[in-house]
Amino acid sequence: MTERAETGTGTDTGTQAGALARHPGLSAQEVARRIEAGEVNDVPVRSSRSTAEIVRANVFTRFNAIIGVLFLIILVVGPIQDGLFGFVIVANTAIGIIQELRAKRTLDSLAVIGEARPEVRRDGVTAEISTSQIVLGDLIELGPGDKVVVDGVVGEADSLEIDESLLTGEADPVVKHPGDPVMSGSFVVAGGGAFTATKVGREAYAAQLADEASRFTLVNSELRNGISQILKYVTWMMVPTAVGLIISQFTVESHDTREAVRRTVGGIVPMVPEGLVLLTSVAFAIGVVRLGRKQCLVQELPAIEGLARVDVVCLDKTGTLTEGGMDVTALHVLDGGDEAYVARALAAFGGSDPRPNASLQAVIDAYPPAGAAGWRGAGTLPFSSTRKYSGAAFTEPDGTDSTWLLGAPDVLLPTGHGTLGDVDRLNDEGLRVLLLARAGRPLDDPQVAASVAPFALVVLEQRLRPDASDTLRYFAEQQVDAKVISGDNAVSVGAVAGKLGLPGADEPVDARQLPPERDAMAAVLERGAVFGRVTPQQKRDMVGALQSRGHNVAMTGDGVNDVLALKDADIGVSMGSGSEATRAVAQIVLLDNSFATLPSVVAEGRRVIGNITRVATLFLTKTVYSVLLAVLVVCWQVPYPFLPRHLTLLSTLTIGVPAFFLALAPNKERARPHFVRRxxxxxxxxxLICGAAAFATYLMARHIYTGAGALDAETSAATLTLFLMEMWVLAIVARPYTWWRVGLVLAMGLAFVIVLVTPWLQRFFALKLVGDEVPWSAVGIAAVGAVALEVSWAWVRHRENAAA
Incomplete structure (x- = not known):
């Protein structure tokens, strides 16, 4: 907890002008009484699902119910070997729960780091506390970018403007005066003040909304939606196929009910892609843990996937390409003015704002408020990214009243003013320039900047992030267009971006010249790379214009002026040191403020999407051949070729174990749309090829084998062909080969050979190859099937590449 005493004085520099009679807030005794009465803001701050929700989501699934019923049936009618699939499901579910709990612990610990810590005044002292420590009646201070964490009534206001768009949809900030209500979930865009908490905990207006918004969600994900769609199709196919299979097997095996049940279950179980949802959850959960180690808080699960699909990333210069701090490098006094007088004016100006932004903090560092002795504050106009300047009124030591503005020269000065030429030359060097001007109108006049007398140019140098250049280069290599969107002068922004090697930085665009029509704006945005003098509403419009052209847009930012654009972007990325408002609406928060973490998020998303596409192919190949085999069995009126134990063995060796490793492997392939179709x-x-090859071997074996034990021999031959076919699918999916992928495929093949040559495993899995003719014929059929797989795979890839 950090504390600072409130002096409540403004005798020299006007630090707290007009705020001499400040309310001290609650006393320690009053706070204790409210805590005892339970009047505490006890809404849990969570970034993830609860443990109970995680367990329910992994255990109570549609396919777990199907598998569970079939497992119970096998326990009644058959040996335990045919019920192995039930134990596999239990193990898979346990793995899923454990991995999601790991992700939950990571997210919860990171959420505590990134949690908003409002400043509360108690006993006349302001201290940062956790939101959960706020009590009814607390006096909570507000500044630019602060989020209103509970409902309340304004007690103090100094040009206080609050954005309630996240609650009401109204984009324009609302000016608040003492006595006006404020709602939790809104945030300050300009000015400052304090409000008294009137509703805390679950009674607050936005408590439930905030709780839902901060959860570890699974919405708006093409990957998850695609898998749900696939599972829906699988369910539709399973029902009629399973009914036909049941009737067929009880007809064919009418003399042996137990065998009919086992064969029926053996046909239904492989239709269920039971591990697909599990591996998707595990892949995402492990991604969250990996990113958590890099101090990246993923507030919404699909953000990992979403950023991997992004093809345009909009960057706010300040805090993203540059570090938060700045330094005053020069002071150019205009028209032969008195530099000492200007320095005193800057010192007074800096001392007038209790919550300076980065630019004003640089002025304060260079011209401390102590240098403005005798200057008394008479009012302040907080900086607004919309108007591009801030203001302060003073009574100077000689009794003169003066009004000063500090902001963008090209906003405060008329077009063509001679000073702007000097500003352009400085901007060309990548420097940021502020104009200190004296206004001839009162501070509360809406036209206060209409006619000003320029006094000095304050030259600031921004600190470039050392990792920004490499990150921009990474996005260029990954075919992601970077657009620098800033409220600063376009030429200055272009110079900074040029130093970092951003293509197109030499042709910056002044956003004041952008066409208002969405389509025309989108055309300019697609051509340009650097945009300056962008207002907060324009940032939002620019995101929408890019999205209208089919782009997936990510927006990064740390200031309150970025909130609207962050909210509308496909993926919002906030810096950990950014305002509470930006952290609240962003899906990803970089807690270490490192822009260089973004490539890790992109890479993690691509790993998840690419690998889940691979393993989904394995699982759904099994589903397709299982449905085909069931249909062929019904048509030929023969016993189902496999027992549950055979398919459990094959699924484990060719899908289950390999899929787990493939799902977690590195993968830099760019994410592509249309997951289900691909x-x-x-x-x-x-x-279809695998099912046809296995059934052909089965029919051949039935023609050759006769007498007692023939069915077991036929099943063994069909199992050999199906294993070889699935191994070939695995070998195709594992491409491009690396040493560990080759080793994985060989290890699975060796495991099957061990089962075939080990007597007790032969008995356990009911596998025994009889003679030479049928086993070698089975291998031959598999070889023909492998050629067909290669041809079909090449054809599909050719069509996909042609479509791309």
Whole structure:
């Protein structure tokens, strides 16, 4: 907890002008009584689902219910070997729960680091506390960028403007006066003040909304939506196929009910892609843990996937390409003015704002308020990114009243003013320039900047982030267009971006010249790379214009002027040191303020999407060949070729174990749209070829084998062909090969050989190859099937590349 005493004086510099009679807030005794009465803001701050929700989501699924019923049936009618699939599901579910709990712990610990810590005044002293420590009646101070964390009534206001767009949809800031209500979930865009908490905890207006917005959600994800769509299709196919299979097996095996049940279950179980949802959850959860180690808080799960799909990233210069701090490098006094007088004016100006932004803090560092002895503050006009300047009124030591403005020269001065030429030359060097001007109108006049007398140019140098150049280069290599969007002078922004090697930085665009029509604006945005003098509403419009052209847009920022654009972007990325408002609406928060973390998020998203596409192909190939085999069995009126134990063995060796490793492997392939279509293009022909090859071997074996034990021999031959076919699908999916992927495929093949040559494993899995003719014929059929798989795979890839 940090504390600072409130002196409540403004005798020399006007630091707290007009705020001499400040309310001290609650006393310690009053706070204690309210805590005892339970009048505390006890809404839990969570970034993830609860433990109970995680367990329910992993256990109580549609397919777990199907598998569970089939497992119970096998326990009644068959040996435990045929019920192995039930134990696999239990293990998979446990893995999913453990991984999501790991992700929950990571997210919860990071959420505490990034949690808003409002400043509360108690006993006349202001201190930062946790939101959960606020009590009813607390006096909470507000400054630019601060989020209103509970409902209340304004007690003090100094040009206080609050944006309530996240609650009401009204984009224009609302000016607040003492006695006006404020709602939790809104945030300060300009000015400052304090309000008294009137509703805390779950009674606050936005408590439930804030709780939902901060959860570890699974919405708006093409990957998750695609898998849900696939599972819906699978369910529709399973029902009629399973009914036909049940009737067929009880007809064919009418003399042996137990065998009919086992064969029926053996046909239904592989239709269920039970591990697909699990591996998707695990891949996302591990991604969250990996990013958490890099101090990246993922507030919404699809953000990992979403950033991987982004093709345009809009960067706010300040705090993203440059570090938060700035330094005053020069002071150019205009028209032969008195430099000492200007320095005193700057010192007084700096001392007038209790919550200076980065630019004003640089002025304060260079001209401390102590240098303005005798200057008494008479009012302040906080900086607004819309008007591009701030103001302060003073009574000077000689009794003269003066009004000063500090802001953008090209906003405060008329077009063509001679001083602007000097400003342009400084901007060309990548320097930031502020104009200190004296106004001839009162500070509360809406036209206060209409006619000003320029006194000095304050030259600031921004500190470039050392990692920004490499990050921009990474985005260029990944074919992601970077657009620098800033409220600063366009030429200055272009110079900074040029130093970092951003293509197109030499042709900056002044946003005041942008066409208002969305389509025309989008055309300019697609051509340009650097945009200056952008207002907060324009940032929002620019994001919408890019989205209208089909772009997936990410927006980064740390200031309150970025909130609207962050909210509308496909992915919002906030710096940890940014305002509470930006952290509240962003899906990703970089707690270490490192722009260089973004490539890690992109890479993690691509790993998840690319790898889940791979493993989904494996799972759905199994589903397709299972449905085909069931249909063929019904048509030929023969016993189902496999027992549950055979398919459990094959699924474990060719799908389950390999998919787990493939889902977590590095993958830099760029994310592509249409997940369902792409997966089914590969899985459907692969599944049809595998099913046809296995059934052909089965029919051949039935023709050759006769007598007792023939069915077991036929099943063994069909199992050999199906294993070889699935291994070939695995070998295709594992490409491009690395040493560990080759080793993975070989290890799975070796495991199957061990089962075939080990007597007790042969008995356990009911596998025994009889003679030489049928086993070698099974291998031959598999070889023909492998050629068909390669041809179909090449054809699908050719069509996909042609479409791209």
């Amino acid at each position: 997966v089914m293009r590969y899985a459907t022909p692969a599944g």
